[in-house]
Amino acid sequence: MRREIHMFFLPFLAHGHLIPVVDMVKMFASRGVKPTIVTTPVNALLFSNTIERSKESGIHIGVELLNFPAVDVGLPEGCENADLTPTSEDGNWEMITQFSRQHSCFNSPLKSCYKNVNQIVWWLIRSSIGLLMLQTNSGSPGDIKLTRNQVPDYVKQDAETNSTKLLKAIKEAELKSYGVVVNSFYELEATYADYYRNVLGKKSWHVGPVSLCSGKNIDKVERGNKSAIDEQECLEWLESKEPNSVLYICFGSRTNFTSSQLKEIAMALEASELQFIWVVRKQKNNEEEDDWLPEGFEKRMEGKGLIIRGWAPQVLILDHEAVGGFVTHCGWNSTLEGVCAGVPMVTWPAFAEQFYNEKLLTQVLNIGVAVGAQKWVRLMGEFVERESIEKAVKEMMKGDKAEEMRNKAKALAEAAKKAVEKGGSSYSDLDALIEEISLRSH
Numbered sequence: 001m002r003r004e005i006h007m008f009f010l011p012f013l014a015h016g017h018l019i020p021v022v023d024m025v026k027m028f029a030s031r032g033v034k035p036t037i038v039t040t041p042v043n044a045l046l047f048s049n050t051i052e053r054s055k056e057s058g059i060h061i062g063v064e065l066l067n068f069p070a071v072d073v074g075l076p077e078g079c080e081n082a083d084l085t086p087t088s089e090d091g092n093w094e095m096i097t098q099f100s101r102q103h104s105c106f107n108s109p110l111k112s113c114y115k116n117v118n119q120i121v122w123w124l125i126r127s128s129i130g131l132l133m134l135q136t137n138s139g140s141p142g143d144i145k146l147t148r149n150q151v152p153d154y155v156k157q158d159a160e161t162n163s164t165k166l167l168k169a170i171k172e173a174e175l176k177s178y179g180v181v182v183n184s185f186y187e188l189e190a191t192y193a194d195y196y197r198n199v200l201g202k203k204s205w206h207v208g209p210v211s212l213c214s215g216k217n218i219d220k221v222e223r224g225n226k227s228a229i230d231e232q233e234c235l236e237w238l239e240s241k242e243p244n245s246v247l248y249i250c251f252g253s254r255t256n257f258t259s260s261q262l263k264e265i266a267m268a269l270e271a272s273e274l275q276f277i278w279v280v281r282k283q284k285n286n287e288e289e290d291d292w293l294p295e296g297f298e299k300r301m302e303g304k305g306l307i308i309r310g311w312a313p314q315v316l317i318l319d320h321e322a323v324g325g326f327v328t329h330c331g332w333n334s335t336l337e338g339v340c341a342g343v344p345m346v347t348w349p350a351f352a353e354q355f356y357n358e359k360l361l362t363q364v365l366n367i368g369v370a371v372g373a374q375k376w377v378r379l380m381g382e383f384v385e386r387e388s389i390e391k392a393v394k395e396m397m398k399g400d401k402a403e404e405m406r407n408k409a410k411a412l413a414e415a416a417k418k419a420v421e422k423g424g425s426s427y428s429d430l431d432a433l434i435e436e437i438s439l440r441s442h
């Protein structure tokens with residue numbers, strides 16, 4: 001009989017990391033691995049309901065809490081997540097980063113959780129493998145071009161900053177790791193996966209898309225945070241619409257557009273005459289209408305457009321047949337969730353590794369229309385004018401090109417579902433990974 005495998009997961013403290021790690025943990029647990037997520041109290045609350053529900057269905061996930069000294073390091077009480085930091089200053093980001101780095105070492109308070117473990121193998125969890133090669137300059141097949149302006153500051157800067165230090169630490173961890181677990185599926189980026197394994201000779205397991213493990217609506221609604229809209233209200237709104245007629249717009253958990261950019265988006269949406277669900281992170285103020293909305297916008301859009309202020313049940317929305325296109329900032333999770341939903345995308349990268357993901361959608365998979373963002377700007381993105389937005393969303397939603405992209409996207413969505421089913425490539429890779437861990441822990 002196989003010995004019990006106990007795995008510890010230490011997700012980076014940001015929604016975009018916690019969400020896929022929790023999904024991945026559920027996948028490992030469903031194959032008999034005993035998982036423990038190590039995180040801080042505020043972050044644990046974000047997925048406590050998910051863990052309870054898993055328990056009811058016989059899947060046990062342990063949580064080990066570490067206190068985050070927010071106040072001691074100059075952050076407000078409870079500020080334990082990169083998305084909660086009050087300003088975009090590098091210093092705040094550094095606090096969160098440093099904490100994640102410190103606790104991934106053995107000379108940390110985590111020692112107590114590891115005490116019964118007889119052998120430890122480090123695994124690194126990454127997103128797209130093509131992205132990984134671009135980021136680490138390890139060479140890659142194909143002819144993908146990025147301008148200098150689209151490359152992250154921390155990649156091109158010579159001077160050492162907090163972000164360059166983080167990237168360096170990631171690269172070093174990569175070298176020390178036994179292998180790389182990838183939230184992607186082989187068929188999505190086969191050329192890159194083969195190149196990574198065969199030409200660069202590195203070990204990797206494609207086990208995703210991990211978002212496909214949220215089978216029930218309630219898991220989709222509560223994925224990552226409490227939704228700002230009632231599930232029924234959202235579904236009823238979508239059900240009143242024709243298939244492929246609604247545009248979904250969301251820029252993830254970190255991008256914060258200025259009021260003038262939001263106004264520009266509103267004007268483009270109105271001019272496009274399309275139906276839409278638009279997720280805006282800005283909360284409503286006390287005045288009658290938000291200052292970033294054109295006068296009378298919401299009244300004119302009644303029945304046609306829905307604005308969600310705060311956290312949206314993204315996967316629930318994307319998976320609805322009424323949704324026919326996705327305007328995305330190209331975060332890796334959103335990119336993959338769009339692929340799984342089989343929708344074409346308008347790519348609007350702002351910062352981080354988002355420009356790389358845009359290239360995958362527009363130049364490799366051919367299911368994306370670029371909005372035209374040319375410059376990497378941390379947390380905010382470059383200002384894009386309404387004409388460009390209107391043109392891109394229309395091109396994605398209507399006409400022959402839209403149809404062609406939608407067919408390609410649907411085929412990829414089918415391939416993604418097959419990959420995670422029994423006998424599929426990701427299912428088999430996860431089996432192989434667990435088998436290899438089991439062999440190495442004897």
Ligand code: UDP
Nearest residue numbers: 016019252253254311312314331332333334
């Ligand atoms: N997300 C969501 N509702 C929101 C905003 C984001 O469910 O209102 C989820 C989204 O489905 C994805 C994650 O948050 O799983 C965002 O990760 P991504 O890598 O796309 O971008 P980041 O937030 O890291 O920039």
